[in-house]
Amino acid sequence: MDTTIVKSNFKSEEYFINMGPQHPATHGVLRLLLTIDGEIIKKVEPDLGYIHRSIEKMCERDSYQQIVHLTDRMDYLSSHINNEAVCLTVENALQLEMPDRVKVIRTILSELTRIASHCLWWGVMGMDVGALTTYFYGFRDREMINDIFEETCGARLTMNYNIPGGLMFDVHPNFVKRTKDFIAHFKTKLPEYDTLLTGNVIFQKRTKGVGILTKEDAISFGASGPVGRASGYSCDVRKHHPYSAYDRVTFNEAIKTEGDTFARYQVRIQEMWESISIIEQLIDNIPDGDVQVATNAVIKLPKGEYYQKVETARGELGVYIISTGTKNPYRVKFRSPGFSNLSLLNHIAVGGKIGDLVASMATLDLVIPDIDR
Amino acid sequence: MTNEALQNLISSWIPDLEFAEEESQFLNIIVAPENLHQLMTELKINSKTSFDYLFCLSGVDWQPELGVVYHLESTAHRHIVVVKVKTSDRENPVFDSVCDIWKTAEFHEREVFDFFGIKFNNHPNLKRLFLTEEWEGFPLRKDYEDDINMVIK
Amino acid sequence: MIITLSITKTIQDWLIGMMPEGVASILAMVIVALIYLAIFAVAGLYLVLLERKVAAWFQLRIGPNRVGYWGLLQTMADALKLVSKELTGTIKADKFLYNLAPYFVIISSLMALAVFPFTKEFQAFDINIGIFFLIAISSIGVIGILLGGWSSNNKFALIGAMRSGVQTISYELSVGLSLLTMVLLTGSLQLSEIVEVQKEGWLILQGHVPAIIAFMIYMIAGTAETNRAPFDMVEAESELGAGFHTEYSGMKFAYFFLAEFINMFIIAAIATTVFFGGWLSPFGITESLPWLGIFWFLGKTLVIVFLMMWFRWTFPRLRIDQLLTLEWKYLLPINLVNIVIMAIIVWLNLTIKF
Numbered sequence: 001m002d003t004t005i006v007k008s009n010f011k012s013e014e015y016f017i018n019m020g021p022q023h024p025a026t027h028g029v030l031r032l033l034l035t036i037d038g039e040i041i042k043k044v045e046p047d048l049g050y051i052h053r054s055i056e057k058m059c060e061r062d063s064y065q066q067i068v069h070l071t072d073r074m075d076y077l078s079s080h081i082n083n084e085a086v087c088l089t090v091e092n093a094l095q096l097e098m099p100d101r102v103k104v105i106r107t108i109l110s111e112l113t114r115i116a117s118h119c120l121w122w123g124v125m126g127m128d129v130g131a132l133t134t135y136f137y138g139f140r141d142r143e144m145i146n147d148i149f150e151e152t153c154g155a156r157l158t159m160n161y162n163i164p165g166g167l168m169f170d171v172h173p174n175f176v177k178r179t180k181d182f183i184a185h186f187k188t189k190l191p192e193y194d195t196l197l198t199g200n201v202i203f204q205k206r207t208k209g210v211g212i213l214t215k216e217d218a219i220s221f222g223a224s225g226p227v228g229r230a231s232g233y234s235c236d237v238r239k240h241h242p243y244s245a246y247d248r249v250t251f252n253e254a255i256k257t258e259g260d261t262f263a264r265y266q267v268r269i270q271e272m273w274e275s276i277s278i279i280e281q282l283i284d285n286i287p288d289g290d291v292q293v294a295t296n297a298v299i300k301l302p303k304g305e306y307y308q309k310v311e312t313a314r315g316e317l318g319v320y321i322i323s324t325g326t327k328n329p330y331r332v333k334f335r336s337p338g339f340s341n342l343s344l345l346n347h348i349a350v351g352g353k354i355g356d357l358v359a360s361m362a363t364l365d366l367v368i369p370d371i372d373r
Numbered sequence: 374m375t376n377e378a379l380q381n382l383i384s385s386w387i388p389d390l391e392f393a394e395e396e397s398q399f400l401n402i403i404v405a406p407e408n409l410h411q412l413m414t415e416l417k418i419n420s421k422t423s424f425d426y427l428f429c430l431s432g433v434d435w436q437p438e439l440g441v442v443y444h445l446e447s448t449a450h451r452h453i454v455v456v457k458v459k460t461s462d463r464e465n466p467v468f469d470s471v472c473d474i475w476k477t478a479e480f481h482e483r484e485v486f487d488f489f490g491i492k493f494n495n496h497p498n499l500k501r502l503f504l505t506e507e508w509e510g511f512p513l514r515k516d517y518e519d520d521i522n523m524v525i526k
Numbered sequence: 527m528i529i530t531l532s533i534t535k536t537i538q539d540w541l542i543g544m545m546p547e548g549v550a551s552i553l554a555m556v557i558v559a560l561i562y563l564a565i566f567a568v569a570g571l572y573l574v575l576l577e578r579k580v581a582a583w584f585q586l587r588i589g590p591n592r593v594g595y596w597g598l599l600q601t602m603a604d605a606l607k608l609v610s611k612e613l614t615g616t617i618k619a620d621k622f623l624y625n626l627a628p629y630f631v632i633i634s635s636l637m638a639l640a641v642f643p644f645t646k647e648f649q650a651f652d653i654n655i656g657i658f659f660l661i662a663i664s665s666i667g668v669i670g671i672l673l674g675g676w677s678s679n680n681k682f683a684l685i686g687a688m689r690s691g692v693q694t695i696s697y698e699l700s701v702g703l704s705l706l707t708m709v710l711l712t713g714s715l716q717l718s719e720i721v722e723v724q725k726e727g728w729l730i731l732q733g734h735v736p737a738i739i740a741f742m743i744y745m746i747a748g749t750a751e752t753n754r755a756p757f758d759m760v761e762a763e764s765e766l767g768a769g770f771h772t773e774y775s776g777m778k779f780a781y782f783f784l785a786e787f788i789n790m791f792i793i794a795a796i797a798t799t800v801f802f803g804g805w806l807s808p809f810g811i812t813e814s815l816p817w818l819g820i821f822w823f824l825g826k827t828l829v830i831v832f833l834m835m836w837f838r839w840t841f842p843r844l845r846i847d848q849l850l851t852l853e854w855k856y857l858l859p860i861n862l863v864n865i866v867i868m869a870i871i872v873w874l875n876l877t878i879k880f
Contacts, residue, residue: 017681025764041684049503056488057513060523128764130755136585158513162718196840200757203842219425222477233448240451286496303395305455307429307444318429318444333431335444343480353762354685354765355845372503 021050025128025358028368032345037230039353044346052372059332064090064164064299067332072111072158074336075370077117078312080149081110083162089308089319090164091293100245100287102166107245108179108282109149109161111275115186116145117313118268118275121365123266126197128362129206129355141189144182148175159292164299166292179283183276192273197287198269207262211348211360214259221347222340225315226267227364231259237311249281261356264363274363298327314338314365374452376400382422383454386415394411399444399455409458410469416445416454423447424454427475432485434461434515439466439491466467470496488513558650571601573787574809576828577835584839588593611776616679619773623677628774628781630670635788638663642795643718645805645819655789657709660796661702664751667785668694671753671760674782675770687771689846690760693750695703696853697757700747703861707740707868708733708800711877722805724878728803734878736868741801743857743864748793749834750849752786756841759849794830795823 018252020031029050037042055074059067063084071082084106092271123138146156152160152172161168197203214222218231228235238246254270256263302321309318315337321333341364349357374382379400380392390412391403404412415420416424429444446452460466470493472478482493483502490511493499503506510517537557541550569601575597582589590597638660640651653659668690675687705760711733712720723729730737750757761769771782798804803826805819812818844852869875 015681017685022438024766049505052503052510054876057523126842130762130764132581132840133585133839136587140586200840200842202844202848204613205848206842206845217476220476222427222429222475235448239810305401307398309428316428320429320431322433322440331431331433333429335431339480339484340477343477344407347476353845353847355762355843358765 007218014042020047024082025361026368027124027366030342030366030368030371034354034357036354040353041349041354041357044357046342046345046351048342048372050372051369053369055373056073056332056334059329061328063327064301064329067329068162068164069158069160071334073369074162074334074368075312075314075317075338076157076373077120077367078113078314078317079308080113080153080156080159080161081312082317083159084110084244085308085310085312085317085319087162087164088310089306089321090299090301092308093304093306093321093323094151094164094295094299096293096295097163098166098244098293099289099291101289102291102293104282104286105171106162106290108279108286109159109248110244111150111177111278112145112148112182114313115272115275116142116149117365118272119145121268121362122193122197125362128358129203131197131200131203134193135326137189137192141186144185148178148182151175151178163292164292165295170291171286174284176283179279183279183283186272187276190269190276193269198265204262206355206359207265207363208258209259210261210352210356211363212258212260213344214255215347217344217347218259221344223315223344224337224340225311225313225365226254226264226271227315227341227344229254230256230263230267232257235316237309237316241309243310245282245306246278250279251278261359261363268363268365300325300327301329309335312337314367314370315341333348334373336367336370336373338364339373342366342371374450379422379452379454382419383412383416387412397455399453401455401457403457403459406458406460406468410471412456413443413471413474416456422452422454423449425449425475426481427471427481428475429464430478430481430485432463432489432491432513434489434513437461439463439489439514441468441485441491443471466491467494468492469494470499472496487511490514557775562639562650564735566636566791567868569791570784570787571605573791573831574604574783575601576831577787577838580832580835583837584836587802605780609777613776614773614776615775616773618679618698620677620679623673623740624773625778627670627674627677628778628785630673631667631785632670632781634663634666634670635785635792637666638792639788641717642823643721643804644823646816647718648805648817648820650720652716653713654716654719656720656797657670657705657715657802658687660786660792661698661705664701664789664792665694665698666787670785671770671782674774678770678773680773682766682768683770683772686760686762686766686772689762690753690770692846693753693757693759693849696850697747697750697857700743700853700857700861703858703865704740704744704747705800707736707861707865710865710868710872711737715806717799720800724803724806727732728801728806731880732803732877733868733871736864736871737801739860739864740868741797744797744801744860745830745833746852748797749855750853751832752789752793754786754790755838756835756843757849758838758843759846762842762843765853773802777816790834791827794827794834797830798823798826802830 014035014037017034017036018201020026021029033045033049048076055070068083068086071086072079074082119138119142123135126134150156152175153159215230217230218228218233222237239253251274254267256267303325306321309316318335320333324330348360379428387408393401416422424445424447426446426448428446431442433440433442438459438461443456445454458468482496485491486499487502487504488511538554543553579589590600593600593603641653641656641659643649671690672687675683708729711729712723753760771779805823807822
């Protein structure tokens with residue numbers, strides 16, 4: 001990227017600062033070109049591509065089963081949900097009806113993924129506003145979920161547990177018990193999060209009224225997930241376009257109307273409670289049955305275009321597959337939530353201080369591989 | 374609104390729109406590049422359609438045509454429509470930008486420009502997003518070749 | 527030779543027997559300085575270890591536990607590593623100032639240690655303007671931070687340095703005024719005198735309400751003086767990378783790091799001396815054994831150090847404008863009113879004395 005200023009539109013007080021690609025607050029290799037006047041942000045320009053792997057191009061040469069594995073590497077904190085998105089697209093295209101067992105297990109795992117992701121986010125959020133201890137509290141609980149995943153899927157981060165046509169294998173016999181244990185544990189620990197961070201005066205001062213995003217802007221910027229919902233925009237895909245077993249559970253969509261950093265924070269905390277409730281509704285009666293539907297070894301989707309949205313921990317993930325009837329997709333596009341959420345960073349950060357930028361960026365919950373794909 | 378109602382309504386605005394519903398779960402509208410911006414503006418501001426949420430903007434290389442696919446949803450009416458625009462000019466494909474209608478389009482159009490080389494008129498900041506400025510070629514085009522980085526099966 | 531607790535005098539008397547008086551007093555100063563330097567370099571390292579252990583305890587971790595028993599040699603190992611590291615720097619840095627800055631910081635914090643009465647007569651330098659000397663010396667450190675940030679030719683460092691300047695100048699006022707409040711009670715700036723006064727009750731009891739307010743203000747401002755969380759705007763690693771010491775490595779970085787911990791000790795030691803009776807034991811239970819005063823002094827100081835660590839590991843960081851709002855709109859007015867209240871209390875003789 002050309003960073004030399006050929007024709008300076010700057011006032012003499014303004015200067016450039018290069019935040020990233022190695023900066024603690026950008027959580028990965030995001031580079032922000034900041035124009036600053038003293039401490040006040042005048043412009044934020046993201047420079048992307050430091051870990052772009054061109055997953056969309058790789059998908060064009062891979063079979064549908066292989067694509068699933070690539071999606072783990074996009075938003076690695078919701079890898080299970082990413083896998084599910086691709087599988088749902090392929091299954092819908094093939095018009096395969098999944099057994100109830102598959103649907104329920106997928107939903108439980110998705111919600112566990114969401115809790116794990118939000119735990120990590122919460123820890124990092126605290127760290128970004130300067131409270132280092134939160135990180136370890138978040139990780140303590142996330143670790144338990146990772147253990148559950150490890151037992152069932154064999155992996156802690158990149159699960160690859162979904163395959164087009166169901167699940168790779170049945171859940172571990174301990175799964176139900178451990179998940180229940182975790183829920184019981186987490187219900188006592190989640191209030192601790194509020195004690196440690198939410199109620200803190202400094203934290204509230206740092207986040208309330210900072211990085212305000214109005215509902216109109218949220219929709220226009222394509223904000224989704226907690227970012228959109230904190231602005232009062234009802235955008236939960238699980239509610240509006242239910243998939244898997246979301247149509248058989250009752251949960252509230254966490255919505256706040258303030259649109260500031262604190263609202264985005266509260267929405268995510270609320271979502272963890274909702275996820276607990278969803279898991280509790282499903283965990284006791286996982287239906288018996290197969291965990292796979294027979295598919296051809298070589299999956300060929302009928303000619304056409306397929307689109308599937310799912311709600312990841314960060315927002316709406318869209319999978320758009322154009323098939324020409326061969327064993328490879330003709331074009332795959334991932335509409336990643338982080339990409340759209342990043343595009344509004346400039347909008348909400350301008351006029352704030354450097355500290356405000358860091359706080360707002362933390363509540364956008366950016367995962368850079370998700371943006372760079 | 375149902376797809377038929379949408380089709381009837383939208384076809385009354387601009388002549389020569391092509392509608393398709395097979396091979397897709399949504400209503401597809403194929404529009405000529407010169408009518409794109411007019412159609413999009415109408416889709417957004419008309420209170421019957423009010424497609425205020427552009428949830429996906431993808432570039433597609435249809436060989437030989439290059440095109441852009443817009444997935445639109447209305448947060449008020451919860452209906453979805455897909456708008457497609459194509460051009461056969463591979464050397465200098467140009468469409469009108471829609472980032473004055475949906476702000477999210479700014480980044481998405483930069484991505485399309487980056488990978489497909491499709492230019493957008495009136496885009497405030499059209500430059501490479503992921504790749505470096507000196508990158509040659511547009512990787513997501515079907516005729517793109519890179520002997521070193523691509524594994525052809 | 528009679529060994530008394532007054533080390534300067536003891537050493538000087540011992541040396542005078544061997545050489546002319548002038549040489550002896552200079553040599554005595556050097557020896558005392560070296561003793562202090564050695565003790566506090568090690569003490570600083572152990573404060574770092576303590577912080578790491580406390581942090582680990584707060585964060586559900588074990589903390590350093592590999593080097594030595596219970597990790598006791600961990601910070602020694604770290605210091606050795608830092609000594610052996612290459613001293614890097616930016617090409618366009620102002621080399622002279624860049625190299626000078628760490629010494630400013632570490633020297634100013636070591637100088638302040640000279641005036642503390644660790645126990646009866648155990649004091650290197652019993653200056654009669656002790657409190658004034660401490661306030662003056664502790665502000666020198668900020669010059670080092672400003673120089674370091676400015677000369678490293680790094681924008682992050684520069685922002686950190688400027689924040690530091692703003693912050694220290696502001697909070698210096700509160701530290702000074704809250705100590706001044708207590709000076710109204712003691713009537714003396716000399717630290718040994720201040721401790722002596724407290725034989726009738728620790729000042730925080732003598733001065734009751736205004737003293738407690740002064741202590742709270744002092745703790746807030748003192749934490750800000752040391753640039754520690756929640757006032758670590760200077761480093762603010764999620765905003766500025768490492769702030770003013772971004773470009774420092776090896777031993778020069780270690781000086782900054784050590785100075786932070788020694789400063790923390792100094793702030794706590796001042797609090798102990800001025801509010802909690804210095805080396806005096808509670809209710810005079812060990813009055814007959816003055817050397818035990820060292821343990822009382824260190825014990826009280828470490829409790830306050832722990833309090834500051836507690837702040838650091840639980841509170842989020844303030845934003846720079848909130849930091850200044852807190853000082854200029856809240857702490858300073860409260861402080862000024864508090865001085866008046868204290869003056870009235872002293873005037874009407876409403877202090878509590880045993």
